[in-house]
Amino acid sequence: MTTALALQTGPDDRPAHRDPNVLRWLGAYGASMTGDGVYYVALSWAAVQVASPAQAGLVMSVSALPRAVLMLGGGVIADRFGPRRVVIGSDAVRCVAVLAVAGLLMLTGPGLWPLAALALVFGIVDAVFVPAVGALPARLTGKGQLARVQGMRGLAYRFAEIAGAPLGGLGVAFGGAAAAFGAAGLLIALSIPLLMTLRVRELPPDGTAGAGSTTGRRDLVAGLRYIRGHRVLAPLTLAIALGDLGFVAPLNVGLILLADERGWGAVGMGWVLAGFGTGAGAVSLLLAVRGRMPHAGQVVGWSVIAGSVAIGALVYVPSVLAAVGVAVLIGLLAGLSGAMCGALLQTQAEPAYLGRVTAVSGLISLGLTPLSMPFTAAAIGAFGLGPVYVVSAAVCGLGGVVALAVPGLRRAELPR
Structure with a gap:
């Protein structure tokens, strides 16, 4: 772990909330995510x-x-x-694609195929954007600040959730889908100059264990082997997979x-979701202010277990008000466990492998666990x-x- 130690030192290890470099990244991330929110409203x-409900769902x-x-x-x-x-490249491609569709809609009116093509482009770009976003914070600040960065990122994400949909609705109301797509493209474009001003830490030569491979396939295999052999990342990845598998469906299709x-x-249902968002946002704020939480591995374990109990209890509450209260608790616990998992991924992985480590986590959360939703609905x-709900909670x-x-994960700590 020599690379990780080497990257902890340096003049930029100031508190993340006072670091202009981190704040520029946070502004870029918030603008990009808000643009995403506007984009999804415009696309839907x-x-x-222009399409039947089945075709719209396919798009x-x-x-x-x-x-x-x-x-x-x-x-x-x-x-x-x-x-x-x-x-930078991902946001540039997304910006150009969205603005191109906005221009096309202004000239010719909405069409099914341009919308499907845009959605396809976003899916392809997301496949590289998500791992890169996850790997970037470790290049911007010291390891001791990464828990705080996770909290700040959570706040930016919640802000984007709150602002994106209303902005998209206003765009559609005043200028149609073309105006909403244009607003999305401009918001994403705001992130690019901020990203270009970031100062990133370069990896020392001995930290690129997999970089000498001549093919992407070898790099991928090296990354998977690295995760499998790591005493913290291997069990942490399994814990994330099980937690997401039992959490995603009950809080989405199950809640409907x-x-x-x-x-x-x-x-x-909107009030229940608002309760969940409030709880998750409160935890993000706590981490952004506190900066570090001791016994991170144990916090992950106990917060996931407590959150699972709350998920199982949600189906038995007698009223909307009680459901909102339980949802706030779920948001607090899920936000805490999610932030701790993210911080442990950031601090335990060698920076040379962070993209691949984040990709595995992202594949679980964004690619595989959503596939459980139709099976949950059928069940x-x-x-x-x-x-x-009880099985999902279990x-x-x-x-x-x-x-x-697992001792390695249970004893894992975040750097000071």
């Missing part, structure tokens, strides 16, 4: 206007397949060419069916909400058990 609205899901298939290769690209360069069965309606139809809880049972 335009697709519904919205086109990006999922290339993102899942190409994500691991995207990690190799991020490690080989550097995360800063890859993020729960709100429908209980008569809460869309408004009630709810066959067995009911209660049993499926699967999620297994992630916490793994974190506490």
